[in-house]
Amino acid sequence: MKRDAIVKHETLIEYGLTKLGSVHDYEAAWxxxxxxxxxxxxxxxxxxxxxxxxxxxxxxxxxxxxxDANPEVIPGYYMNKAHWNTLFLDGLLDKAFVHEMIDISYQEVLKTLPKKVQLTLSAP
Structure with a gap:
């Protein structure tokens, strides 16, 4: 049975799009x-x-x-288990925690980009 999300995908996409340079797409195969x-x-x-x-x-x-601290957080589903976590959105995780994890993820990916791109994305 499908369980409703406490934190909705749509609101998380909206939040993610507030990050400078971020874009949204849909991967049909996945x-x-x-x-x-x-x-x-x-x-x-x-x-x-x-x-x-x-x-x-x-x-x-x-x-x-x-x-280790939260059963709603597991190793990244179909991702590199060392660098990715999957968070269940229908349990005990609140929106502030999920937003913080999105912030961290964005920053982690930003660090992997070429310096020129990083500078462009950090400019006011």
């Missing part, structure tokens, strides 16, 4: 929405067995801490 910056994904929104999720990049040490 049946998932994506948020990207400079062509690099920083959020993947979909579901696992009817449960709404968001998958986000995270520093490995923090990713592990979050998984």
């Amino acid at each position: 049946e998932a929405d994506r948020l990207k910056v400079a062509g690099k994904m920083f959020a993947l929104l979909g579901d696992i067995d009817g449960r709404p999720i968001i998958t986000l990049k995270c520093p490995p040490a923090l990713a592990e801490q979050l998984r």
